[in-house]
Each structure stands twice: as C-alpha cells, then as structure tokens.
Amino acid sequence: MTSSEYPPMQAPVCPLPYNDYETIVxxxxxxxxxxxxxxxxxxxxxxxxxxxxxxxxxxxxxxxxxxxxxxxxxxxxxxxxxxxxxxxxxxxxxxxxxxxxxxxxxxxxxxxxxxxxxxxxxxxxxxxxxxxxxxxxxxxxxxxxxxxxxxxxxxxxxxxxxxxxxxxxxARRAIVGSNAQPGDAVIVSGTLGDHGLAVLTARGELGLSADIRSDVAPLNNLIRKVTEFTDQIHVMRDPTRGGVATTLNEIAQQSHVGITLFEDQIPVHPAVRSACELLGFDPLYVANEGKVIIILPANLAHEVLSILQHEPYGQNARLIGQVQADSPGTVHLKTSIGGTRVLSMLSGELLPRIC
Amino acid sequence: MRYQDEFRDAELVRKLAARIQETAQHPWVIMEVCGGQTHSIMQHGIDQLLPETIELVHGPGCPVCVTPLELIDKALAIAALPNVVFCSFGDMLRVPGSSTDLLKLRSQGAQVKIVYSPLDAVRIAQENPHLQVVFFAIGFETTAPVNASAVLYAQKLGLQNFSLLVSQVTVPAAMHAILGSPHNRVQGFLAAGHVCTIMGYHQYHAISQKYHVPIVVTGFEPLDILQGIFLAAAQLERGSSLVENAYPRLVSEQGNIPAQKMIDAVFEPCDRNWRGIGMIPASGLKLREEYEFFNAENRFDVSSISTRESDICISGLILQGLRKPPQCAAYGTLCTPQHPLGATMVSSEGTCAAYYRYTSKEG
Incomplete structure (x- = not known):
C-alpha cells in the first residue's frame, strides 16, 4: 500500500469544541x-x-x-x-x-x-x-x-x-391599593380577557379558532399621560391573573370600601365574549396583560377617560364602576338586566365548565 | 352577540318580570332542574326580579354534583395508576374524593388532562398507544350522545387503550324521585332546555299528568328563564298541569332523533346512585354488553372501592330542593369553594357554589 492510498489525516484527533449549536446545550x-x-x-x-x-x-x-x-x-x-x-x-x-x-x-x-x-x-x-x-x-x-x-x-x-x-x-408617594375613596370612579383602559383567551386558544386544545389577540403591552407611556394630567389618582393596578374581579376584590379589601361595577359598561371584545360563553369562563376573571384599572375622584373621570381614549392602548377605555362606603371589602356587579350579584375572588384554578 | 343579547334585553326583562308579578297571586314553588339554569339565575340576578310569591328551588341538574363519591374515588384510583392518562371535563378536577382530588393527583405526577370533548380523549388514545386513556363520562342526556360517539369512534379505530368511566344520569327519573318524595315541595318545573334539545319533551307528559305539575321546557338566558317561570306560574294560577315548550328555537317534541339512536346503540338504562340522594331506579345509563370492553370499571380493578358520603354535608337535601345553602351549618365556614365538602360547592354549576359566588356570603 502506498501512502497515497491513505485518506488524508484529520488531525488533531481530539474533538474540537464545537460552538455553532442550533439548540441550547x-x-x-x-x-x-x-x-x-x-x-x-x-x-x-x-x-x-x-x-x-x-x-x-x-x-x-x-x-x-x-x-x-x-x-x-x-x-x-x-x-x-x-x-x-x-x-x-x-x-x-x-x-x-x-x-x-x-x-x-x-x-x-x-x-x-x-x-x-x-x-x-x-x-x-x-x-x-x-x-x-x-x-x-x-x-x-x-x-x-x-x-x-x-x-x-x-x-x-x-x-x-x-x-x-x-x-x-x-417627591410624591407611590400610588397604593389602600387609597380608594367612597365616591371614586373606576376606569379600565380597554377590553377585558384578551390575553387569557388568546393564550388558551393558541394552545389549540379547544378545537376553537378565534380571532383573539393578546393585549400584552407596556403601559408606562399611557399611564404617564394620566399622571402628568393629575396627581389625584387614588389607586392604579394592572389586572393580570385572576382578572378585574380579583384585582378589585384586593383593592376593596385593602381600602375597606365597596366597589360596584356596571355590567353593561364593561368592555369585552365580541370574540372574547363568545369564546367565554362557549367555554364557561367569565371575562372578569380572565387575565389581561395590557390593561390598567384607575380609581380616582369622579369629577376627573371624564377627562382621564378622554386622555386614555386618545392613546393606542386606551381606545376602548370605559368608566365601569364606582366606589362606595357600603359593604366594605366586597365587589358587586349590577347586571345588565337589573339584578345585582357579588363578584368574589377567583377561587382555585380557572376551570372550564361542563355543558 | 347574536342569539344572546336579544335574550338579555333589559326592557323586555323588566316587562316580563312585571307580568310575572301580576300573574303570580299565590305562593308557588318552582324548581329549575338544570345546573346551567341555576348558574344563569345567579349570574344575572334573575331571582331578585321575581315577586315574593315565586320561590325558586334549585334542582339536581349538575352532573358534577350528583356523581357519587364512590365513583370519584374510583376515578382517583384509576388516575393514580402509572401509564394511565385520565381525561375529564374541567370542573370535575376539583371535586374532592375521600382523600384527594384529581388536581392534587396531577401535582403528584398523575397524568390528568382537561378535555372539552370525549373525542379529544379518543385522539389522545390514538396518539399514545402505549398508554391507557380513560374518559370520565359524566353528564345528563346532553353529554350522552357525544360520549356514545366516542365509544363508536374508538371501536371503529380499533383502539385497545381507550375506556370510559361512566356516570351518566337521566332527568325524568330524577323528577320522578323528587315528585314522589313525601317531603316534596315542588309545584312546577322548568325542564332543562339542553336535555330536551336531545331528548324532546314527549316523556314529560306522563310526569305532569301523574303528579299534576306544570312542566315548562326552558332555556338559559334571562328572558328564557323568566318566560319559563311566567308560563309555569300562569298554569299554577289556573290549576293546569301541562307540558309547554318555552324554548322552541332549539327544542322539538321529539328531540334530536339521530342523537337518541346513538345513545341507544351504546348505552342502556340502569339504576344509579346520585350523590346525596341515593339510588334512583333506572336513573342512569351504562354501557351495553357489546361495549363492555370500553368500561373502565372492568378494565381496572376498582370493584373493591366503596365509599360513604360525608355526614355533615347536606348536598342531598339541597339537590332535592329541601334546603337552601345558607341553611347548612357548614356553608361558608367549613365548606367553601376553596375547601368544598360536597360537590354542590365544587362545581361552578353547583347550587352552593353559585350561592357563594353570586350572593352575599352571610346568606
């Protein structure tokens, strides 16, 4: 055998560290x-x-x-x-x-x-x-x-x-959850439940296709517009897991006030509403990732609402409720047909209903 | 939203409520059979619109609530087995068995999946031939056709690894049990619209004649429910006991005949235990002999499991309309949605949970 019959030597023999991975190792x-x-x-x-x-x-x-x-x-x-x-x-x-x-x-x-x-x-x-x-x-x-x-x-x-x-x-104090006052207005910056339903339908386990997009967005610029307009905001919070109902329950308890929401004022995207009806969810308990609840004196509500509605992430902002001294620690919902019910905190995991 | 907003029209609701007020001159006790109706009544505050003469009692129509503890213990025993994927509707997961529940089992490593349809469970079985896939087939006549179709489909696919743990119950048998009870207070019924969509309402004529009660097939939106109450109250006032259909946009006298045939092909009537109520003759469905292969109670050895119900919980009396949740000593204290004692507190359709969520906890 001549040397030309050997394959060219692939030295060095030890494997070189390879650093061009397509996946995490x-x-x-x-x-x-x-x-x-x-x-x-x-x-x-x-x-x-x-x-x-x-x-x-x-x-x-x-x-x-x-x-x-x-x-x-x-x-x-x-x-x-x-x-x-x-x-x-x-x-x-x-x-x-x-x-x-x-x-x-x-x-x-x-x-x-x-x-x-x-x-x-x-x-x-x-x-x-x-x-x-x-x-x-x-x-x-x-x-x-x-x-x-x-x-x-x-x-x-x-x-x-x-x-x-x-x-x-x-120099100001932070806006905290314990400062809601009777007479205050409750504003939400847009439609509820978009994120939770978008993620749920994206999992593809429901056999449900719907045009629902998550609302996930940074709200600091929107919020800044409001805080530049007024320093009278009593409570501000983003209603993520547990939804608006759970967040407002926390605020009602921290501030020792009652909160009443008006069902027909609550903005919910039609596709989210339909999907919630089908799946047995309540949009008030579904997560949001680009919404803020603002509680402030009622006389400022309309101007703040107008500021929010001129911003891309606040177009669907609505005044959805009010704060009162009665029933401290409790959130009520005035239903669109004229009934009233208690909105409790989300208990356990959000589970879909049978039938 | 179409087919929904029309039936939540505040002005029409107000008018209908006023008509009920004019009509119901005497005190009447009316039971809505279906848990979905109870849920809607609480969600919209419909009971607050009714005159004092109308007392609504909430019937045994929540399939999660009436599933006996023993069967839940069997479900838990099966779900805890290795190589089993246990599939269930969501609200069954939190129902406590004697010592645990499906959610806790899942956290300990059991494969428990929420599905929206038994056909999803069939698909999981198809995709995982090395695993046993069990579907917890609970429900009234509404879920029976799709559960039957899952069995037929699994058979067609030749699946060896799919089975059902069956707890199917039927509404007319429960109505007989309630009306035949010496303690019965119910004078009129709102029949469950979705069950009637499948089964029709021809079988209710015999019940209304035997017990002299009006039965009104009723839907689920506020106007549907008020219309059902109005028709029932009007009948009670004039002393009639007829079957009426207040949900004609979905329900016909004969119902969905292909669906009924499918139920009939796969299931046959059997005696069943109802949680808190006890055994009701011919009140359930079981797999026919030719489909016994798909019976999870045979496939897994759970025959030795037998369980007594809780002594404190009065869910049985609540399901029969003999007590309301606030009349239970444990309600809101020992028994809450976080720590439910009985299934009526567990399911969002359960009477106790609906009360707890939608009314003041002080009752």
Whole structure:
C-alpha cells in the first residue's frame, strides 16, 4: 500500500469544541466559552446599552435618581411561547414595566434572568430576545443586566424569564391599593380577557379558532399621560391573573370600601365574549396583560377617560364602576338586566365548565 | 352577540318580570332542574326580579354534583395508576374524593388532562398507544350522545387503550324521585332546555299528568328563564298541569332523533346512585354488553372501592330542593369553594357554589 492510498489525516484527533449549536446545550450555562458566545451572539446585539456593555457583575442605574424609588419583580412562564398578539419576551418586559408604572413612577431600567431548557432552539431564543428588545425600546426602558442558566431537558418548559425593574416616583408617594375613596370612579383602559383567551386558544386544545389577540403591552407611556394630567389618582393596578374581579376584590379589601361595577359598561371584545360563553369562563376573571384599572375622584373621570381614549392602548377605555362606603371589602356587579350579584375572588384554578 | 343579547334585553326583562308579578297571586314553588339554569339565575340576578310569591328551588341538574363519591374515588384510583392518562371535563378536577382530588393527583405526577370533548380523549388514545386513556363520562342526556360517539369512534379505530368511566344520569327519573318524595315541595318545573334539545319533551307528559305539575321546557338566558317561570306560574294560577315548550328555537317534541339512536346503540338504562340522594331506579345509563370492553370499571380493578358520603354535608337535601345553602351549618365556614365538602360547592354549576359566588356570603 502506498501512502497515497491513505485518506488524508484529520488531525488533531481530539474533538474540537464545537460552538455553532442550533439548540441550547448544558454547556451554554457553564459560564465558559459557550455562555459567552450566547451572550455575544444572541443577547448583546439586541440589548445594546452602555450599562450592559460595561460587562460587570452589576449595572449602574442610568442617570441620577432624585426622590423615592420603587422596585418590582416578576417571573414569566407561558405556553405556548408565541401566541397571537405577543410572546413570552414581550410579556416579560411589559409585566414588570406595568407593575412599576402603576406606582405612578417612571420606570428607569430592567434586569432579566433566563432559565433555558436544554434543547431550546437558538433561533427561538433569538426571536424572544428580539421581542424583548423591541418592547423595551417601545417602553423606553432599557434592560441593563441579565443572567442565563440552563437546565436539563424536561426540567423547564422551553424558557422561563424573570424580570426586575426600578422606577422613580420622586417627591410624591407611590400610588397604593389602600387609597380608594367612597365616591371614586373606576376606569379600565380597554377590553377585558384578551390575553387569557388568546393564550388558551393558541394552545389549540379547544378545537376553537378565534380571532383573539393578546393585549400584552407596556403601559408606562399611557399611564404617564394620566399622571402628568393629575396627581389625584387614588389607586392604579394592572389586572393580570385572576382578572378585574380579583384585582378589585384586593383593592376593596385593602381600602375597606365597596366597589360596584356596571355590567353593561364593561368592555369585552365580541370574540372574547363568545369564546367565554362557549367555554364557561367569565371575562372578569380572565387575565389581561395590557390593561390598567384607575380609581380616582369622579369629577376627573371624564377627562382621564378622554386622555386614555386618545392613546393606542386606551381606545376602548370605559368608566365601569364606582366606589362606595357600603359593604366594605366586597365587589358587586349590577347586571345588565337589573339584578345585582357579588363578584368574589377567583377561587382555585380557572376551570372550564361542563355543558 | 347574536342569539344572546336579544335574550338579555333589559326592557323586555323588566316587562316580563312585571307580568310575572301580576300573574303570580299565590305562593308557588318552582324548581329549575338544570345546573346551567341555576348558574344563569345567579349570574344575572334573575331571582331578585321575581315577586315574593315565586320561590325558586334549585334542582339536581349538575352532573358534577350528583356523581357519587364512590365513583370519584374510583376515578382517583384509576388516575393514580402509572401509564394511565385520565381525561375529564374541567370542573370535575376539583371535586374532592375521600382523600384527594384529581388536581392534587396531577401535582403528584398523575397524568390528568382537561378535555372539552370525549373525542379529544379518543385522539389522545390514538396518539399514545402505549398508554391507557380513560374518559370520565359524566353528564345528563346532553353529554350522552357525544360520549356514545366516542365509544363508536374508538371501536371503529380499533383502539385497545381507550375506556370510559361512566356516570351518566337521566332527568325524568330524577323528577320522578323528587315528585314522589313525601317531603316534596315542588309545584312546577322548568325542564332543562339542553336535555330536551336531545331528548324532546314527549316523556314529560306522563310526569305532569301523574303528579299534576306544570312542566315548562326552558332555556338559559334571562328572558328564557323568566318566560319559563311566567308560563309555569300562569298554569299554577289556573290549576293546569301541562307540558309547554318555552324554548322552541332549539327544542322539538321529539328531540334530536339521530342523537337518541346513538345513545341507544351504546348505552342502556340502569339504576344509579346520585350523590346525596341515593339510588334512583333506572336513573342512569351504562354501557351495553357489546361495549363492555370500553368500561373502565372492568378494565381496572376498582370493584373493591366503596365509599360513604360525608355526614355533615347536606348536598342531598339541597339537590332535592329541601334546603337552601345558607341553611347548612357548614356553608361558608367549613365548606367553601376553596375547601368544598360536597360537590354542590365544587362545581361552578353547583347550587352552593353559585350561592357563594353570586350572593352575599352571610346568606
């Protein structure tokens, strides 16, 4: 045998580290070269800002902060990761921005922690990170620090994202849940139940196709319009899990007041209403991710309503109820046919009804 | 929304309520049979629009509520087995058995799935040939046709890994049991519109004649329910006991005959226990012998399970209209939607849950 019959030698014999993976592998969480690679290729191109690029174990909150500061944190899990109207990335930014904004403060920055499941496609992660960046840009709130961990396949549902954030409220006090006053008006910034139903139908388990889009959106700019107009807002809260009914119950209890809603004033998208009827859900208990409840003196209600209705995320804002001293801790609904019923808190999991 | 808003028209509701007020000069006790109607009455506050002369009592028409504890324990035993996917309608998941419930089992690793149709369970069986898929087939005549069709479809597919845990019950038998009881207070019935959509209402003539009660086939929207009450009250005032149809947009005298044939092909009548009420002869459906292969009670060894109902819970009296939830010592204290003692507190269609959700907890 001549030397020309041997195949060319493919040295070196040891396998070289391979860093062009299409999916997340455990090594992406090792803290080593692959972790760095993931940060450089996926996160930094999207989240480019000086605090993050500095590459420290901490990030400096941008600008000088005068006055009171509030913080908030939220873990985000959703199945499916992408649904009509949004995805887990947009959700994770909006969730914390909104929690901060309802304090009446100006959100300054966010941090994000990712738990990635081994096997998650890098292209999926890229789409999610891009969506976070877009939402962060829309809100005007940069993501200035982050962390990534990887867990074995089967130990997470693709990706979990936890975000935290800081907002400055300055010299005022934060708007809290215990300040609703008898006589106040209750405003909601738009249609109810869109997010919950969008996610549920996107799972494809219901055999139901409906044109329902999640309302997930950062509301800080909308809220800022209102807080710039008046400093008389008594309570502000985003009605996420448990829906408006549960959120208002919390407020009624914290403020020791009664709240009455008027069924025929409550905005619900027709497709959401139909789907809820079919599935046995009540839109008042279904999650929202782009809505805010504002409770304020009744004489300001119409102007605030008008401000909201001129904003893209507030077009369907309505005055849906009022606060009274009677029946403290309880929320009532005046039904459209003239009856009254108690709206209790959501108890347990939202389960569909038979028949 | 079409076919809904028209039947929630506030002005028409007010007019109809006024007519009921004029008509009902004497005190009358009327039972709505169906849990869906109870739910609607509470959701819209329809009872508040009625004159004092009309007392509504809430009947045993919630399939979740009347499923006996013993069968729930059997369901839990099957669901806890490895290699079983246990499929159920959503509101059955929270119903407590003797020691646990399906939601808790799920958290401990059991494969419990919420489905909207038994055909989804058939599909799961098709996709997972190595797993046993069991569907908890509860319900009245409304769910019976689709449950029957699931069996027929599974048979057609030759599925060896699909079975039903059957707790089908029938409305007329329950009406007989209520009216035949020496404690009966019910003077008129709103028959369940959706059950009648399937079964028609021809079988109610015999009941109305035997017990001299008016029976009005009634729908679920506020105007439907008020119309049913109005017709029942008018009959009671003039001393008649006829079967009337106040839900003609869906219900015919003979009902949905192809659906009835499908029920008949797969199921046959049997005696059944009703939670809190006890055994009612010929009040249920079981799989016919030729479909016994699909009977989960045979496929899994659960015959040794036998359970007594709770001593404190008065759900049986409530289901028969003999008590109202606030008359129960445990209501709102020991028994709440978070910690239900009996199934009437568990299901959103259950009388106690409907009371708890929609009226002041002090009763």
């Amino acid at each position: 455990m090594a992406h969480g090792s803290g080593g070269a692959l972790s760095l690679d993931l940060i450089k290729k996926v996160f930094l191109p999207c989240f480019s800002n000086p605090a993050l690029l500095a590459g420290n174990d901490f990030a400096e909150v941008p600008g000088f902060v005068h006055g009171r500061v509030v913080v908030s944190t939220d873990a985000h899990i959703v199945s499916p990761l992408f649904f009509p109207g949004g995805d887990i990335g947009r959700l994770s930014v909006s969730g914390t921005v909104n929690d901060l904004a309802v304090s009446g403060g100006i959100p300054l920055c966010l941090t994000a922690s990712f738990v990635l499941e081994e096997g998650l496609k890098i292209s999926t992660l890229e789409k999610i990170v891009k969506s976070m960046a877009d939402t962060s840009l829309e809100a005007g709130v940069p993501i200035i620090a982050g962390d990534t961990k990887v867990v074995e396949r089967g130990k997470a549902d693709g990706i979990f994202i936890s975000t935290s954030g800081v907002a400055v409220i300055g």
